[in-house]
Amino acid sequence: MAEIHRVGIIGAGAMGAGIAQVCAQAGLSVMLYDAVGGAAQACIERLAGVFDTLVDKRKMSPQQRQQALANLQVGQALAQLGDCQLIIEAIVEKLDAKQRLFTELEQIVAPECILASNTSSLSITAIAAPCQHPSRVAGLHFFNPVALMKVVEVIDGLHTDPAVGERLMALVSRLGHQPVRSRDTPGFIINHAGRAYGTEALALLGERVAPVAVIDCILRESMGFRMGPFELFDLTALDVSHPVMESIYQQYYHDPRYRPSVITRQRLEAGQLGRKSGEGFYRYPRPEASAEAPVTLAEPGDRPAVWVGADDPADLALLVAWLQALGLQLDRAATPAAGSLCLLAPYGRDATGAALAFGTDPRRTLCIDMLPGLDRHRTLMCTPVTDARLLTFALAAFAQDGVGVSLIEDSLGFVCQRVMAAIVNLACEIAQQGVASPAHIDQAVRLGLGYPQGPLSWGDQLGAKRVLMILQRMVDTAHDPRYRPSPWLRRRALLDVSLSHERAAGL
Ligand SMILES: NC(=O)c1ccc[n+]([C@@H]2O[C@H](COP(=O)([O-])OP(=O)(O)OC[C@H]3O[C@@H](n4cnc5c(N)ncnc54)[C@H](O)[C@@H]3O)[C@@H](O)[C@H]2O)c1
Incomplete structure (x- = not known):
């Protein structure tokens, strides 16, 4: 030709x-x-x-x-x-x-x-x-x-x-x-893969896990997204992005993976489209972020020891080393002392579920998201009854080394775990449906959506087993089929092969 x-x-x-x-x-x-x-x-x-x-x-x-x-x-x-x-x-x-x-x-x-x-x-x-x-x-x-x-x-x-x-x-x-x-197929690769970031952020907002600015900050700072999901909604404008969410949901016959949110529909009806209408999730021009007064650390006598529990033994070791580097007192007993702060690092659980699983007092329990690691930004999650003084202590103590800390309400899988699991799972589903090859899915998403990594290689880096665990626990607890793991993810995680692995063509 x-x-x-x-x-x-x-x-x-x-x-x-x-x-x-x-x-x-x-x-x-x-x-x-x-x-x-x-x-x-x-x-x-x-x-x-x-x-x-x-x-x-x-x-x-x-x-x-x-x-x-x-x-x-x-x-x-x-x-x-x-x-x-x-x-x-x-x-x-x-x-x-x-x-x-x-x-x-x-x-x-x-x-x-x-x-x-x-x-x-x-x-x-x-x-x-x-x-x-x-x-x-x-x-x-x-x-x-x-x-x-x-x-x-x-x-x-x-x-x-x-x-x-x-x-x-x-x-x-x-x-x-x-x-x-x-x-x-509906949305081809990029508009299909792009459904996870925004819709999961809207689900978090709908459950009042954290305010818009906190969700945006966590995802930008912890995972390296150029823009938070709500900043992105405001840039694209809801008269463009809401119909795309509706359309893909309709085209996939109401598969809950693509479920849009009443939040964007209502805002669209109210004309809060984003930057172009002067108001969206933020008001424009956006005022400079005012520096909040730093939370001060309580007197040494009031500082509780920290007892640590983690789903992954590797996280336990990281947390212990980090807490020691911060100069905090550790409670290394098998069960936490009555006055200790219980810091848990779960995957796919909420703080309430983690407290039950680790047998800690929910009033003294606080969780930390270890998916993004400890170096960039830290997300803490409390139970509905976590003691306010412990929260004040933790917010100050865990930011002593200058790394930002955000606090969210109780949520299955924090913010990063939920959003990243949704992104990786959807990319796996796109691969499972044979919409594109794994290499093209990664390239398309990196270049088309501007994510720091392709979702399949990102999933490998975060750990396919971890991503599977997050999703599985979310389904088991919330019973929402939206979080059901794609067979592509499940099989590769169980077999311990890359999420980009494809069986060679032919017999
Ligand atoms: N704008 C985007 O961000 C974007 C991104 C990717 C794909 N697209 C797709 O690209 C296409 C064009 O989008 P756009 O944003 O450039 O639209 P546009 O409205 O800016 O331009 C469309 C042009 O097509 C002309 N036109 C309409 N009907 C015609 C016809 N029958 N014969 C000849 N000319 C005709 C119009 O006069 C107009 O100049 C659409 O299918 C859209 O979905 C748009």
Whole structure:
């Protein structure tokens, strides 16, 4: 099959413009068409301005600018796209409009011309259904802003010829982007994998485990997410993100894994969309965070000894060494003394359940999340009856070395354990469903969602057995099938192999 050189782009809006830019910069000849007269021309003029800026910033030479501009042409009518080898549509997100466009294009282009859709939420198979040759229809899902978002999903519909996908994969690489191959399923890879972070954070908020700013802080500081989930909701705006959550939930026939939240629906109805409406989970402009007065450590005589219990013996050793380094007195008896603070490190339990499991007094029990380790940010969780003086002591004592500490209400699996288990479990489910290969799932999520690591390799690093334990205990206690472990995770954790492990093809 000949390499693709002539591309037609239909729809000169935000996405069409970005796709035209990267194609023209990669040396492809681009014809841009928009149903609105003058829109394609205006788009090329805007791109000339973008190229000027790139030249000013020395990211492009004047010759490259000239060449890229020469590669862009306006199509005055659809019929002018007849000699294109690939058409990428980026028109309005409506199934009937895309179907009509593709059936019309089939009358214009050569039989081997590929018809690609940039849809984010429609089924490629459905778009291709009325076409004479659905085998030439595929998804080519760029992200906004196209030049900066370096990942593109290549989506095979039910009838797509695998060779079409191969050619698109090669093309995306020539654009300098990372292609990832996805089966035609709701949300493809990235919008599917992205469901876990926000929906689990909303579940935590709904249970009043912690306020918005605390949940955001814990996830940013402990796990290295660039933005907390609520900061992200405010950036994307709820009129965009809530319908995506609803749509994926509907498309998966109400699978509780994807259950959206009444919180975002109500806020959407109230117009609290996020940054663009001036108020979302935060008010904008956001005031500078006021430094809270540090909690002071009680007099030495009042300081309780700390008794430690952990689900994982490795955590026990870490906690003992850390508490000693902080200069705190340890209670090393088999059962805690009456006055000791009982510090527990459970996985997938709440503080109440942990107190029962370790046989500690819930009034003197406090839990610490060891999933993120002790170095970046620490999350403490109390039972509903933990003594306030012990909390004050712990908040001061455990921050003595300058590491931030957050306190949350009782919750199965803290904040990080719940959110990370949800992210890893969903990625495993995507692998289980064969939506994409493990390597492509990791690449897609890293580049498309900006997570510090791909979810499968992250799961390996956090420990697949731990993640399984968190989920299993959550299901056993909460009886919510939302947390049921994916078979992909369960099998790999039990067999002690990587979450990226796939059985080699063939017998
Ligand atoms: N905006 C995003 O963040 C984003 C990200 C990924 C994918 N997408 C998808 O890309 C597509 C385009 O989104 P957008 O944000 O660029 O939209 P947009 O509204 O900015 O642009 C759409 C353009 O298509 C033109 N158009 C509409 N119907 C047409 C038709 N039948 N023939 C020719 N031109 C037509 C419109 O005049 C408009 O210029 C949608 O399918 C959307 O779901 C959007």
